[in-house]
Amino acid sequence: MIFGGLLYLGLFALAASMGRHAQLLPAHWGLAKRAARLRLAAWLLILASLVIALWSPDWALRLLSWIGLVAVAGGIVLLSLTYGVRWARSAALLAIALVVAGLVGP
Amino acid sequence: MAQDRRGWRYRVNIAARTLAGTIGAYAVAALFGAALARTLPIGRLDAVIPATLLAFLVAPAVTIWAFLARGPWLAWAGVIALAALFGAIAWFTGQPI
Amino acid sequence: MSAVREGARQVMAWLHGWTGLLLGHVLFLMCLAGTLSLFKPEIGRWMRPEAVATAAPVDAVAAATGWLAKNAKDSTGWYLTAPDGRANTVEAAYDSGGEFLYRALDPVTGAPVARETMGGEFFYRLHFELQLPFPWGRLLASLAALVMLVALITGIIAHRRIFRDFFTFRPAKGQRSWLDGHNALGVLSLPFHLMITFTGLVTLASLSMPWPITANYGDELMAMYQELTPGLANRSPAGTRAPLAPVAPMLREAERRFGGAPIGRVYVVNPGDAAAVVTVFRSDAAQIGFTPAEISFDGVTGKVLAEWTENRPAVKTYNVVYGLHMARFAPGVLRWLYFLGGAMLTLAIATGLVLWVVKRRERAPLSLGNRLLERLNAGAIGGVLLGSVAYLWANRLLPLELPGRAEVEVSIALWSATVSLVAGAALRPAIAWPALLGALALGCAGAGLLGFATSGVGQWGMSLMLVATATALSLIVRRQIRALRAPPAPRRGRARAAA
Structure with a gap:
């Protein structure tokens, strides 16, 4: 749950750091100027999600899941860039909730 | 590869590379697998497994190289050289008992 | 990947195109059947209510x-x-x-x-035996997998900006959209595609690499x-x-x-x-x-x-590969991720086949070979899908006591695929696609409804999937029919030639 959420947030941030997909985040946040830092944060999130996925005796199954989730998360971002960014933003909130739930829960 | 896409030179070029990249690539992969299976210093069954897995990576590598080589002659020379090398290793090592 | 020479990249793109085309239709069949086989037990249960x-x-x-x-x-x-x-x-x-x-x-x-049927076993066998006699089906499947591995590797090298184009999709722009779609389907799930192709090759190794x-x-x-x-x-x-x-x-x-x-x-x-x-x-x-x-x-x-x-x-490694x-080990969620990866690979192959034609049509009028390919694409892709759905219909509609019932089901699947292939090749592609996909949408909806009517609540999952597929297909078909009614847009290739 945690690594899935972090992976989505990482891919979301990676897309938002790209000039052509900047509309993912509200313009008044002014993140366009700090795209390089956003990109670094994105890659760190993706890396963290992979490390967390592998940090388990079930690492093989979780690695396979991580690979599959890249397609799911990337697909959500890609489709919502075409058909309405609110979907990607809602999914980002959901991802945050997932990470929090994973941290708080057992 | 030649720029003119209609001339017979282009066709022969493609045909030669295609043969090198299909039959040639398979032959290299098969002989590589045989040579590795015979030379790995582990049990004869244990050796078959990495040899088979790696042979399946050698085949596409040779295919791609056959089309990247500077000329069709070089592609064929490379395929023949590799096949001869792996074939010789497999031949001289002999079947393990 | 700037280290790769531009010329080399062009060679890789050329090789990617031709290897993809060579056995593309067989690969589409294999990937679809393999993806469905992930749910072999569930399909079996649905088919034996x-x-x-x-x-x-x-x-x-x-x-x-x-x-x-x-x-x-x-x-x-x-x-x-x-x-x-x-x-x-x-x-x-x-x-x-x-x-x-x-x-x-x-x-x-x-x-x-009571209901004698191959169930999901049909798709499973089809996936690597292609309904051909031993060993030819397995050999052709091995060859296709090897070609696919080359197509995947050359595709990666040919693709210039894997990360920059990671999230890019520009719809309704002709060739651009097909290329974006093909790239997204291939790249988003690339590690899965490589893994499934290589491991698939290994499963038939004793035959293909003995x-x-x-x-x-x-x-x-x-x-x-x-x-x-x-x-x-x-x-x-x-x-x-x-x-x-x-x-x-x-x-x-x-x-x-x-x-x-x-x-x-x-x-x-x-x-x-x-x-x-x-x-x-x-x-x-x-x-x-x-x-x-x-x-x-x-x-x-x-x-x-x-x-x-x-x-x-060593043996354990082989067993893991x-x-x-x-994928027998895969628990629920992971099995669906496998399904998604398989579906994306199937669609990547289909879009690649279409892209081959679209790309050439936008440059110049199609050659005879490419016109045939355009029709074969519609017929083969539509045929494989319609044959699969016909198999489900046959399962519900054939009388239970029919002798050799399981074999008749398979025959119906193959004949439906053949008829669709011929129809797809005979019709103009602009009509063949909505006709075949429309028939497929009706087929999926019908199979789903037959499922609801004749099986217990436990098997409603697959019926729901069929109805959902029908809904998605009907949206695509509606767009295709609208495009058919709209006045034909000027071809870019011709416009450029005139200018």
Whole structure:
């Protein structure tokens, strides 16, 4: 749950750091100027999600899941860039909730 | 590869590379697998497994190289050289008992 | 990837195109059937709505051997798969009267279930045997997988900006959109595509790459198999008849020796012969590695002949590679991720085939070969899909008592595919696509409704999937019909030529 959420947030941030997909985040946040830092944060999130996925005796199954989730998360971002960014933003909130739930829960 | 896409030179070029990249690539992969299976210093069954897995990576590598080589002659020379090398290793090592 | 020369990248793009085209339609069929095979037990349950009984794996296999002992005496071997919570029937493959049969056996009575069907086994066999006689189907499938591996690698090298284009999709822009779609489908799931292609190649290695085995074993293939699965005892038939001992105690003993893990496959070789052997495999569903342990019993005395738990690193590696492809281990969510990866690969192949034509049409009028390809694309892609749906219809509509029912179902699937292929090739592509996909949407919706009408709530999942697929397809078909009615847009290629 945690690594899935972090992976989505990482891919979301990676897309938002790209000039052509900047509309993912509200313009008044002014993140366009700090795209390089956003990109670094994105890659760190993706890396963290992979490390967390592998940090388990079930690492093989979780690695396979991580690979599959890249397609799911990337697909959500890609489709919502075409058909309405609110979907990607809602999914980002959901991802945050997932990470929090994973941290708080057992 | 030649720029003119209609001339017979282009066709022969493609045909030669295609043969090198299909039959040639398979032959290299098969002989590589045989040579590795015979030379790995582990049990004869244990050796078959990495040899088979790696042979399946050698085949596409040779295919791609056959089309990247500077000329069709070089592609064929490379395929023949590799096949001869792996074939010789497999031949001289002999079947393990 | 700026290190790669631009010329080399063009060569890779050229090779990617031609390797993709060469066996693209076969690969589409293989990927679709393989993706569906992930849900082989669930498809089997949907196709056998009358078989609702359940039993513990040991009892179910014991019932199956009881029925087979009476009704398949002349067989050289029964190859059974125990139910595991996903499937409720015993999957049996055996020869009888010179024919090789696949039947689902009732877990309580052991007899074939009322609705005689191959179930999901049809898609599973189709995936790597392509309905062709042995060994040609498997050889063609191996060749296709090898070509696919080359297509994947060249595709990666040819693609200039993998990360920059990661999230890019620009719809309704002709060639641009097809390329974006093809790239997204290929790249988002790239590690899966590479893994599934390579592991698929390995599953048929003894046929397609036997040379390492030949190098170390010569002609003694049996010696290799004996070393690979030492717990699988091999005996030639003695020629004297002897009754098979009760199987249930052997299965229980196997379960005990597996440390309580459930049984999976059960092979009964030479049944009814004095040299009968019963081999019990531990379930493949509990770990990635296939064939983790097996025990062979003397079929007449019930004594243990051989026992093996796999711990050799090389063999374990092979079993993991094999198991990764079979995906029997995958729990619910992961199985759906596998399904998504398989579906994306199937669509990547389809979009690639379409892209080949679209790209050339925008440059210049199509050559005869490409015009034929354009029609073949519609016919083959539509045909494979419609054949699959026709198979489900046949399952529900054929009378239960029809002789050779399972084989008739398969024939209907193949004939429907053939008719669609011919129709797709005969019609103008702009009409063939909406016609075939429209028929497919109706087919999926109908199969879903038939499913709702004739099966219990437990099997509604697959019916729902069919209706959802029909809905998605109808949206695509509506767009295609609208485009057909709209005045034809000026071709970019021609506009450029005029300017």
